[in-house]
Amino acid sequence: MELTYYGQSCFDVVIKGKKILFDPFITPNPLAKNIDIEKIEADFIFVSHGHGDHIADCVAIAQRTNALVVSSYEVINWLEQQGLKNTHSMNTGGCHLFEFGNVKCVVAHHSSSMPDGTYGGNPLGFVFMTEERNFYYSGDTALTLDMQLIPRLTNLNFSILPIGDNYTMNVEDAIHAAEFVKCHVVIGVHYNTFELIKIDTEKAQEDFRAAGKTLLLPAIGETIAL
Ligand code: NI
Ligand code: MN
Numbered sequence: 001m002e003l004t005y006y007g008q009s010c011f012d013v014v015i016k017g018k019k020i021l022f023d024p025f026i027t028p029n030p031l032a033k034n035i036d037i038e039k040i041e042a043d044f045i046f047v048s049h050g051h052g053d054h055i056a057d058c059v060a061i062a063q064r065t066n067a068l069v070v071s072s073y074e075v076i077n078w079l080e081q082q083g084l085k086n087t088h089s090m091n092t093g094g095c096h097l098f099e100f101g102n103v104k105c106v107v108a109h110h111s112s113s114m115p116d117g118t119y120g121g122n123p124l125g126f127v128f129m130t131e132e133r134n135f136y137y138s139g140d141t142a143l144t145l146d147m148q149l150i151p152r153l154t155n156l157n158f159s160i161l162p163i164g165d166n167y168t169m170n171v172e173d174a175i176h177a178a179e180f181v182k183c184h185v186v187i188g189v190h191y192n193t194f195e196l197i198k199i200d201t202e203k204a205q206e207d208f209r210a211a212g213k214t215l216l217l218p219a220i221g222e223t224i225a226l
Helices: 058-065 073-081 145-153 171-180 201-210
Strands: 002-005 011-015 018-022 044-046 068-072 087-090 095-098 101-107 124-129 134-137 158-162 185-189 214-216 223-225
Touching: 002 185, 044 058, 058 073, 068 073, 073 087, 101 145, 124 145, 145 171, 158 171, 171 185, 171 201, 185 201, 201 214
Parallel strands: 018 044, 044 068, 068 087, 134 158, 158 185, 185 214
Antiparallel strands: 002 011, 002 223, 011 018, 095 101, 101 124, 124 134
């Protein structure tokens, strides 16, 4: 499976030929100035919660690609008010079979409001269970004991976890999270975009190595095989 990173918590994967984009936040991100959102294709867009750094380019990309947008009930209501029609709402604990495989929404300990202040419902994490790979994208979250439930669902091949601290888990927490979900390969996101979430990336990778795990930090625009 290929994963392309677009900065902050935005990335896409291709499963069964379907392009699945997560948390589109590109045009407001100076670090992602070389990414042209007009060139991003998507069949599905998964949005973990309503904060601007996860949703800024969602409407524009969804309107151009007609991707199916999946998020919480409240985020979807708001996106529909912005004009989106091809949508699918879910909530914590719910699972749904899409064309590419199953997705279960799991607990994220965070908050969720829309850019205009509208209530955004529960923030979500997503567990993807597909014929190609199984993976966990936690969204913005603290370390939670609930993560220990995920290995009961599936054996993960990799996890996408925030590591930037201040608003979410830090590196140390993400190592514990990797232990909780029984997955040794982590793609770190939600770091370095803002002053408050700047981290020492070399030390982060060393800390993961010392814990017997791998922290992958693809460059913005880079595609990695998993
Ligand atoms: Ni957030
Ligand atoms: Mn965020």
